[in-house]
Amino acid sequence: MKKQNIYTLAKELDVSPGTISKVLNNTGKVSEATRTRILEYIEKVGYVPTMSARMLKSKSSKTIGVIFSEELNIGLEHPFFSSVLQHFKTYVENEGYELSFIVTKLGKNRLSYLKWCMNKKVDGVYIVVGNYNDKGIEELIGSEIPVVSTDMVLKGLKAVVSDNDHAVKSILEYSVQKLNKKKIGMVVGPQQSKAFEQRFNAYKKYMNAFNLPINEKHIVYAQGFGFTSGYQATLNLLGNEDLPEVLFVSSDEISLGVLKAFQDHKIDVPNQIQVIGFDDIPVARYVTPSLTTMMQDRKILGETAAKTLLSMIENPDTEVPDVTLIDTKLIKRESTKEA
Amino acid sequence: MKKQNIYTLAKELDVSPGTISKVLNNTGKVSEATRTRILEYIEKVGYVPTMSARMLKSKSSKTIGVIFSEELNIGLEHPFFSSVLQHFKTYVENEGYELSFIVTKLGKNRLSYLKWCMNKKVDGVYIVVGNYNDKGIEELIGSEIPVVSTDMVLKGLKAVVSDNDHAVKSILEYSVQKLNKKKIGMVVGPQQSKAFEQRFNAYKKYMNAFNLPINEKHIVYAQGFGFTSGYQATLNLLGNEDLPEVLFVSSDEISLGVLKAFQDHKIDVPNQIQVIGFDDIPVARYVTPSLTTMMQDRKILGETAAKTLLSMIENPDTEVPDVTLIDTKLIKRESTKEA
DNA sequence: TTGTATGCGTTATCAT
DNA sequence: ATGATAACGCATACAA
Numbered sequence: 001m002k003k004q005n006i007y008t009l010a011k012e013l014d015v016s017p018g019t020i021s022k023v024l025n026n027t028g029k030v031s032e033a034t035r036t037r038i039l040e041y042i043e044k045v046g047y048v049p050t051m052s053a054r055m056l057k058s059k060s061s062k063t064i065g066v067i068f069s070e071e072l073n074i075g076l077e078h079p080f081f082s083s084v085l086q087h088f089k090t091y092v093e094n095e096g097y098e099l100s101f102i103v104t105k106l107g108k109n110r111l112s113y114l115k116w117c118m119n120k121k122v123d124g125v126y127i128v129v130g131n132y133n134d135k136g137i138e139e140l141i142g143s144e145i146p147v148v149s150t151d152m153v154l155k156g157l158k159a160v161v162s163d164n165d166h167a168v169k170s171i172l173e174y175s176v177q178k179l180n181k182k183k184i185g186m187v188v189g190p191q192q193s194k195a196f197e198q199r200f201n202a203y204k205k206y207m208n209a210f211n212l213p214i215n216e217k218h219i220v221y222a223q224g225f226g227f228t229s230g231y232q233a234t235l236n237l238l239g240n241e242d243l244p245e246v247l248f249v250s251s252d253e254i255s256l257g258v259l260k261a262f263q264d265h266k267i268d269v270p271n272q273i274q275v276i277g278f279d280d281i282p283v284a285r286y287v288t289p290s291l292t293t294m295m296q297d298r299k300i301l302g303e304t305a306a307k308t309l310l311s312m313i314e315n316p317d318t319e320v321p322d323v324t325l326i327d328t329k330l331i332k333r334e335s336t337k338e339a
Numbered sequence: 340m341k342k343q344n345i346y347t348l349a350k351e352l353d354v355s356p357g358t359i360s361k362v363l364n365n366t367g368k369v370s371e372a373t374r375t376r377i378l379e380y381i382e383k384v385g386y387v388p389t390m391s392a393r394m395l396k397s398k399s400s401k402t403i404g405v406i407f408s409e410e411l412n413i414g415l416e417h418p419f420f421s422s423v424l425q426h427f428k429t430y431v432e433n434e435g436y437e438l439s440f441i442v443t444k445l446g447k448n449r450l451s452y453l454k455w456c457m458n459k460k461v462d463g464v465y466i467v468v469g470n471y472n473d474k475g476i477e478e479l480i481g482s483e484i485p486v487v488s489t490d491m492v493l494k495g496l497k498a499v500v501s502d503n504d505h506a507v508k509s510i511l512e513y514s515v516q517k518l519n520k521k522k523i524g525m526v527v528g529p530q531q532s533k534a535f536e537q538r539f540n541a542y543k544k545y546m547n548a549f550n551l552p553i554n555e556k557h558i559v560y561a562q563g564f565g566f567t568s569g570y571q572a573t574l575n576l577l578g579n580e581d582l583p584e585v586l587f588v589s590s591d592e593i594s595l596g597v598l599k600a601f602q603d604h605k606i607d608v609p610n611q612i613q614v615i616g617f618d619d620i621p622v623a624r625y626v627t628p629s630l631t632t633m634m635q636d637r638k639i640l641g642e643t644a645a646k647t648l649l650s651m652i653e654n655p656d657t658e659v660p661d662v663t664l665i666d667t668k669l670i671k672r673e674s675t676k677e678a
Numbered sequence: 679t680t681g682t683a684t685g686c687g688t689t690a691t692c693a694t
Numbered sequence: 695a696t697g698a699t700a701a702c703g704c705a706t707a708c709a710a
Binding site for chain 2 (some may be wrong): 078082086093100120259
């Protein structure tokens, strides 16, 4: 495969390199005749412009930087976020962009997100999950670079997140109206996560709004994001003499531990206690009992984030809302039983 | 943040741009004095060389292209491969490389893997999962670019895979020696996957070697990679009057469907039939009954693939074996019961 | 409408 | 040991 660039092509086509560049970029004036002639030739010989040269010259790289904080320590293994990322990826790739994971290490150099982005000339940044203690993120969203997130909500950052408030409201309504229960407890997730915080706040808010009795003993706290934390939290719940009738758990991952703890202690779900999770990760339907849960629409989340970011990149003038709320949907399975 | 490049630095340091380049690349002769002086200044002002310019000049981009075939239609959501990728990612990032997903679309152009790689000047390619029908992959491994895979095994392609043969042997030995059962059936996965093919072959080989009776009715075929296929296959198995005593399932994902089917038909696992999976995906321990399975070491797989690829990149002369086999380990849980 | 020249930030070859 | 200079492949302002 012999090398080809606009110069070699120019020679072969007997035009100037500049003209080729113009048709490549749809810029400047060039006659329809030469345009199609060039285009056809390019197609025929399979020429593709070298990105590095392009990047060097212009400021765009057709690349989107991805921040996927690994504080959860599982990164791509996270069943919820990796799915959202997958949908984001599919969408932007279809629009001709590609993804590049932002690392704070470039070759042997260590740099901030912002530096990395400037160095790589990314067109935008997608924060799949981020850490609020991360000063690098503040610096980044203070810059000119478009940033969108499906996790953090922060001033100056465009967020696309599930409507947690409304979701929790629905869960409580369902518990009262369909399950016919009023004693609703909660397994609260780590509050450093905005989503978990919102869910907890909504729980308190609507328990009050609906005049449901809040029993502090029926509220337990998961220390982490996973199975083990759910198991532990449930153990604390089991320390009480009475159980709530319905248990709302902040996330499915935590729910897995909850279910296992109940099972190990011969507590029958849903007959002794009903459990409602949040997320609808794939496993939710495979566990026993299968888990009733509030589905977050991972596809819509990823795609909306993608659309939002691309719009910010390509039409910098159009205003986009700071927060875009995505609807959730209750998926009814075996862990609840309608009265 | 004012722009900086080797010229501005050169001016400020009162040396020539060339000298700076030399210390940056540890090349050519430069006195220890100026070297440290330059290094310190660079550190102080936080200068980082522009990758695009570097790429334009040299052929390396410190980037590894990733092929993650989405034929399974879940991409990053795949619990096994995304985990292997995660470990690969962590390793290479630590070595100063970064990952970039290979797409067959660059901007508005459509190109082959090879073209994309040459255009991006990737240093190597990692095939997480690939498709054997993909002609682009053949072209790629026929090229000069180092390629490694944790899925496909193909001539000219370095593969890092689990030792399926030995794994299946262990499963059968365990069934006979610990479970004390001889009637061992199998749920066979789609044979377009090399791994599934190897597992099936090993099953037949060692059933014979151990003089165990093969009952064709106890061998059923899953049409796909997921839950549903496992469920369906199990239905076929249930059509027979007698069940095997132990059922070896080609993968955990398929096993989930198998377990559910048994549960729906009131077949008690492990008392009526024992089930052994393959992979040890995270869910395996959360389902009921929790799944005995042959663990694939995703961390070792990812890291070994990373090491292999980096070694090919950085020391092109050293020979690496075509296939590196990784040990697996049997994880005993509730779906089997030792006699 | 088309061609020419210059710069983007490096690396590498050659002088000095 | 250090400095000057020519590529690398493209975009673009300007000239023709």
